[in-house]
Amino acid sequence: MTIDFNKNKDGLVPAIIQDANTKQVLMLGYMNEEAYQKTLDTRLVTFFSRSKNRLWTKGEESGNTLDLVDIKVDCDHDTLLVYAHPNGPTCHKGTDTCWSEKNEPSFGFISSLEHTIHQRKTEANSEKSYVASLFEKGVNKIAQKVGEEAVEVVIEAKDNNDDLFLNESADLLFHYLILLQQKGFQLKDIVKVLENRDKSK
Known part of the structure; x- marks a missing residue:
C-alpha cells in the first residue's frame, strides 16, 4: 500500500477512524509514517499528536484503545480509512464518537x-x-x-x-x-x- 506522506510539508496524512462493525465514524486523527508503522506493529491505532508533538496511541491514558482491523488508502494516496474495534468511548469527552453520536449499527x-x-x-x-x-x-x-x-x-x-x-x-x-x-x-x-x-x- 503506497501512502504519500510527503504530500504535506508536515509529513502527516488524515486518518479517519471507523468502527469495523457498526461502520460509524468515530474520530479523525493524523498519522506520519512512524505512527502508521507503530499501528501495524502493535495493532493499536496510533497517531502523531500535533498538540503533544509526539506519537500518541489512542487510549494510552484512558484505556479506551482502538484495536486495528484494517487500513485502506484513498485514490490520491493521502488519506487513510482505519477500521477498528473501540474499547470504550472514543472521544476524550466520554462520548462514543467525536460528534457526540451513539456508536450503534445502522441498517439504512x-x-x-x-x-x-x-x-x-x-x-x-x-x-x-x-x-x-x-x-x-x-x-x-x-x-x-x-x-x-x-x-x-x-x-x-x-x-x-x-x-x-x-x-x-x-x-x-x-x-x-x-x-x-x-x-x-x-x-x-x-x-x-x-x-x-x-x-x-
Whole structure:
C-alpha cells in the first residue's frame, strides 16, 4: 500500500477512524509514517499528536484503545480509512464518537423503518395505523401474522414468480420487525446473537 506522506510539508496524512462493525465514524486523527508503522506493529491505532508533538496511541491514558482491523488508502494516496474495534468511548469527552453520536449499527432504510414502527407503537392510534392496531391486539396476533407471512414466503419460494416472492419476503420482514419491537428488541439485537455465533473471529 503506497501512502504519500510527503504530500504535506508536515509529513502527516488524515486518518479517519471507523468502527469495523457498526461502520460509524468515530474520530479523525493524523498519522506520519512512524505512527502508521507503530499501528501495524502493535495493532493499536496510533497517531502523531500535533498538540503533544509526539506519537500518541489512542487510549494510552484512558484505556479506551482502538484495536486495528484494517487500513485502506484513498485514490490520491493521502488519506487513510482505519477500521477498528473501540474499547470504550472514543472521544476524550466520554462520548462514543467525536460528534457526540451513539456508536450503534445502522441498517439504512431498515433502521428508518424500525423508527417508524416505534413511533406507531408509542402513538397507538389504531384508527389510522395498521401497525398501531397490531400492537393493540398484542403479541399473539403479531406472531400469527409473522407465521402467515412465513408460510406465504415458503409457497412463493417454490414458484417462479420473483415479484411475488420478493413482496411476500418484504411482508415477512416487516411483520418480524413489529414482533421484535413488541418483545422489546430491535434488529441490532439479532445481529449481536449472530456475531456471537461467528466462528471466523
